[in-house]
Amino acid sequence: MEEEVENILQKGGELFHPGLSVDCVIFGFHDNQLKVLLLKMKHADKWALPGGFVYKEEEVEHAAVRVLQSRTGLGNIFLRQFHTFGSPSRSDRKLNRELLVSLDLEAHENHWFLQRFITVGYYALVNFSSAVPRPDATSEACAWWDLQDMPPLAMDHNHILQQALETLRKQLNDQPVGYNLLPEKFTMPELQRLYETILGKQLDRRNFQRKMLGYGILDRLEERKRGVAHKAPYLYSFNKEKYAAALQDGLQQGW
Amino acid sequence: MEEEVENILQKGGELFHPGLSVDCVIFGFHDNQLKVLLLKMKHADKWALPGGFVYKEEEVEHAAVRVLQSRTGLGNIFLRQFHTFGSPSRSDRKLNRELLVSLDLEAHENHWFLQRFITVGYYALVNFSSAVPRPDATSEACAWWDLQDMPPLAMDHNHILQQALETLRKQLNDQPVGYNLLPEKFTMPELQRLYETILGKQLDRRNFQRKMLGYGILDRLEERKRGVAHKAPYLYSFNKEKYAAALQDGLQQGW
Structure with a gap:
């Protein structure tokens, strides 16, 4: 696992589209609570949205599908791009540097991982009971949190979550919601x-x-x-x- | 003008966030027609949406404001991000290579301008009669076109335009539209x-x-x-x- 992270961080510059990531707000519904799937980061005392990088010749949307699939085990689910976050101050270079240092990797100024990142936000509506939360290589836990009771989130992830929720609320006027979130038969x-x-x-x-x-x-x-x-x-x-x-x-x- | 383009194309790799652009769908309303502002490219027989690159430490949205301001002379107008286009096939590397060649610039494989670009789409609603269309350095003309009667557009710009229109239509359910597009007093x-x-x-x-x-x-x-x-x-x-x-x-x- 650790090796996999080291490998990605060292070769990321060759593998991925520079300065670009995706972040997924994964909503589930259980016990009359809206839930959000979060990762507990290993090298920081914070939780984060599941995210990832985009391979050089990969559709951006496919990167989001990958993240979703590897964090929940689910395929073929409701996924919508909602906003791209492009503030230069959103990348937490200090946090990223700490990750490199924690893995004994050289954190030189031009390291691809320490540059500014733009992130494309997607939200997904998944079946809470079918999803099997799985942490990624940089996380020590992956769990559902009640929207009413969220832990502190890394970087601008709280802002991203709020925008996803706002979009979902607006889209209730245009698009049906409920499939995936409810059991097959419901009242x-x-x-x-x-x-x-x-x-x-x-x-x-x-x-x-x-x-x-x-x-x-x-x-x-x-x-x-x-x-x-x-x-x-x-x-x-x-x-x-x-x-x-x-x-x-x-x-x-x-x- | 030509010099400015050469300069940007040569130094772009140092100046701009890699692999990222913005494209603006600028709508106006005149004579009961919805109009879109387009640029006629110098080195190709096609029209294009006004777009631009994002400086390394610039807000992505600010890049869109810059494009809008420099193409229309207008500031402080209705501008909304609507979608980010991330297909690897969307960059027309052949077209970009032709531009480099037409300016006698070396078109080597790793040239920043020949890499894949992700583009963040914005739409704007502007006052048709106050806007003063101005071409950019790579264009020979900047003009309003009737949405009903559009010329062939470069790359995926027609797709971008259609998505902007679809978003605008949906947003009519949530948001008021008309300010900027109509004169101050109207029936x-x-x-x-x-x-x-x-x-x-x-x-x-x-x-x-x-x-x-x-x-x-x-x-x-x-x-x-x-x-x-x-x-x-x-x-x-x-x-x-x-x-x-x-x-x-x-x-x-x-x-």
């Missing part, structure tokens, strides 16, 4: 709770149901939720075809 | 025409007016449009304070 109150958790506010039950059904992306199943004593609510599932179309073309509201 | 039909032009579809007159007034971002003026024979329509202007708040916080609809 309307469960779907409403997901929306309320993402938006951080209460929604009116009747309006929510009317609007959500109006999108035509839900199938009402012929079964009701079990184990509920009184007036068991209907179960729904996403209509995959209509859901995919809405992801592509938007929810066809607005102007 | 409701003029505002509707702007929205229809951006969206590429007809809107219902009554719904448009109801929804637009509902946002509370318009002031109805005590004057009516002059020179109209019969039933002159009211004039409106944007309420700057409320408009700015809506730009910041969104139009407060949706969920």
Whole structure:
């Protein structure tokens, strides 16, 4: 593991597009909490978003898919680029120098790892129970954190997380959300709770149901939720075809 | 001018963040047409979006502001990052090599200008009548083109333009648009025409007016449009304070 890191840090200048990284905000939903997958860095007392570098001839988006896959074991999931962060002050060269020094690597001024990095931000919505968090070579832990209760994050990662959340909230107006985040069969109150958790506010039950059904992306199943004593609510599932179309073309509201 | 280009191409490797550019989709509105500002490249028979490189210690967004200012003479205008384009195939190394050769510069394999470039896309909404199009050093012309009638564009610039337009259309649901694109006083039909032009579809007159007034971002003026024979329509202007708040916080609809 240590060897792998050393190898990458020494050869990174030849392998990767210079001064560029990707960072992924990976959201999951569990116990009515929005969760974010974070890495605990080995050489610093901070947590960080899962990120990585872009190979010289690699699609930038593919680098994000790689990161996602290697941190969660999941493929083929909802992933969206949301913003590129380009402030010269965002690279923490001190932190990066410490990593080099901790590995007995020479930290000379022109080392590729000590230059300024621009980072392209992606967010992903994953199935909490299918994801298997795995640390990367520079981390000692990989874990879900409640959005309500986050540890201190390295560099500008808190800013990146906030922007991802803001984008997700705005995209709730255009795009359906819930697939991946909910089990295959769910009740309307469960779907409403997901929306309320993402938006951080209460929604009116009747309006929510009317609007959500109006999108035509839900199938009402012929079964009701079990184990509920009184007036068991209907179960729904996403209509995959209509859901995919809405992801592509938007929810066809607005102007 | 030629000298300036030569100088930049020779020293670019020292001056700029490697492998990174910005491209600006600059929209204007005139005669009920959405217009885009394009440059005619000197060394190629194609038009291109105004773009530029990012200095080593410059904010990426500031590079876009520079491009905008130097191509239009305008400062302090609506500018939004919308997407970063990161396909390895997007850089047209052949075109770049031709430019070097046309200037008698040595086009060796490792020349900074012949490497892969990632580009950060920004779109801007500007006042058509205040903008003074000015070509850059590698261009022979800078002009407005009707979105309906665009010339062939270099590299992936048509793709970039389409993505900008799609983003603008989506953002019409969250953010007010019109300031900068319309004269200070305008009628409701003029505002509707702007929205229809951006969206590429007809809107219902009554719904448009109801929804637009509902946002509370318009002031109805005590004057009516002059020179109209019969039933002159009211004039409106944007309420700057409320408009700015809506730009910041969104139009407060949706969920």
